[in-house]
Amino acid sequence: MRRRTRRGPTLPKPVWLLLFGGILAGCSGLPAYESDLPANLNVRTRLSSPSVLLTAPLAGSFDAYLHLTAVDRRCQKNYRGSVKLGGTVVSVGIPADQPSYLVFEFSGRSLLTRGSASSTYATLLTPRSGHQYDVDVAYADEMYSITVYERNPRSGLRREVERRPFSACKPN
Amino acid sequence: MVLTRLFFVLSTAVLLFGCASQSKTADQLRDNVKRNVTFSSREVFEVKKPYRQVSDTLRKKWLECLDSTATGSIHRGGNTFGTLTNIYKPKVAVTDRRTELTLQHKQTGAGVTQLGGPPPEGFFIIVTDVYPADKNTSRVDVQKHMPGYAGVMKAIRNWAEGTSMACPDLAQ
Numbered sequence: 001m002r003r004r005t006r007r008g009p010t011l012p013k014p015v016w017l018l019l020f021g022g023i024l025a026g027c028s029g030l031p032a033y034e035s036d037l038p039a040n041l042n043v044r045t046r047l048s049s050p051s052v053l054l055t056a057p058l059a060g061s062f063d064a065y066l067h068l069t070a071v072d073r074r075c076q077k078n079y080r081g082s083v084k085l086g087g088t089v090v091s092v093g094i095p096a097d098q099p100s101y102l103v104f105e106f107s108g109r110s111l112l113t114r115g116s117a118s119s120t121y122a123t124l125l126t127p128r129s130g131h132q133y134d135v136d137v138a139y140a141d142e143m144y145s146i147t148v149y150e151r152n153p154r155s156g157l158r159r160e161v162e163r164r165p166f167s168a169c170k171p172n
Numbered sequence: 173m174v175l176t177r178l179f180f181v182l183s184t185a186v187l188l189f190g191c192a193s194q195s196k197t198a199d200q201l202r203d204n205v206k207r208n209v210t211f212s213s214r215e216v217f218e219v220k221k222p223y224r225q226v227s228d229t230l231r232k233k234w235l236e237c238l239d240s241t242a243t244g245s246i247h248r249g250g251n252t253f254g255t256l257t258n259i260y261k262p263k264v265a266v267t268d269r270r271t272e273l274t275l276q277h278k279q280t281g282a283g284v285t286q287l288g289g290p291p292p293e294g295f296f297i298i299v300t301d302v303y304p305a306d307k308n309t310s311r312v313d314v315q316k317h318m319p320g321y322a323g324v325m326k327a328i329r330n331w332a333e334g335t336s337m338a339c340p341d342l343a344q
Contacts, residue, residue, distance in 0.1 A: 050341065050344050106341060108343075117242065117243070117343040120241050121339065138338075142323050142341045142344040143323065143338035143339065144341055145339065146339075
């Protein structure tokens with residue numbers, strides 16, 4: 001009769017699956033964006049998962065992230081960190097009068113299919129000092145919209161800011 | 173390991189099948205659609221709006237929404253995962269008589285080879301032509317040579333008709 005040898009602690013498969021799911025759901029592994037600047041970028045997000053496989057009851061997830069990259073005078077990028085976008089308004093401070101490259105990412109993961117998919121939308125934004133930037137992010141029915149508004153807190157005036165591709169950055 | 177090999181064999185077969193007549197130019201795509209080759213389709217519709225207005229909207233949304241990168245990971249069996257990146261390049265050419273919108277698609281990833289000598293920015297997968305039908309009517313001719321992309325087809329119609337300005341999620 002073969003003797004079973006113990007090779008360390010073992011966990012039942014469902015427990016491993018739950019742990020793996022927890023890691024997928026909770027740890028994106030992205031460095032958090034940190035800034036001491038006063039908040040001038042306010043992101044409001046509404047997300048609706050494109051598939052039932054990407055919902056928590058089926059051990060899936062569907063999230064949105066904002067990746068922030070500083071852009072210098074030579075149009076060189078310097079990634080500064082990311083924030084997870086959620087149900088509440090997320091406010092961060094980005095440098096005024098210099099361009100920042102904002103990349104919005106929609107990311108879905110499924111534990112059942114063990115697959116993932118993500119897509120991105122990017123824009124170059126140069127905030128003006130003394131202004132606030134409100135971003136509406138919405139995802140539903142496999143369609144999304146991202147709208148950036150510039151708001152002057154003193155006058156209350158608000159206007160939509162057109163998307164600018166990175167190629168619009170000109171070294172100076 | 174067996175599953176990994178099987179994956180590569182199937183992937184290669186799919187790529188070989190798919191690339192047999194992939195479009196390297198916009199005209200080649202139109203020709204493939206005319207010859208009704210596999211995975212090609214065409215949708216023509218008219219909107220009661222002046223040509224310039226439809227052209228401006230489609231140009232703006234085409235460049236804004238389809239300049240995208242979609243990444244997916246797939247389970248190849250065992251503990252092996254593969255990552256696939258789809259890079260999309262939208263382009264626009266506008267004249268008084270026609271607006272040509274093209275979308276090119278390039279795929280990269282470990283073990284992925286796009287056969288058939290794709291152009292540097294990828295094969296042409298969608299070509300949309302907008303013409304003035306009369307003073308207040310525009311004709312939109314969408315030709316596609318790739319399975320899927322229903323979201324893009326829906327979005328083009330929405331943009332032209334002005335019913336929604338949302339972007340299609342190219343990862344779905």
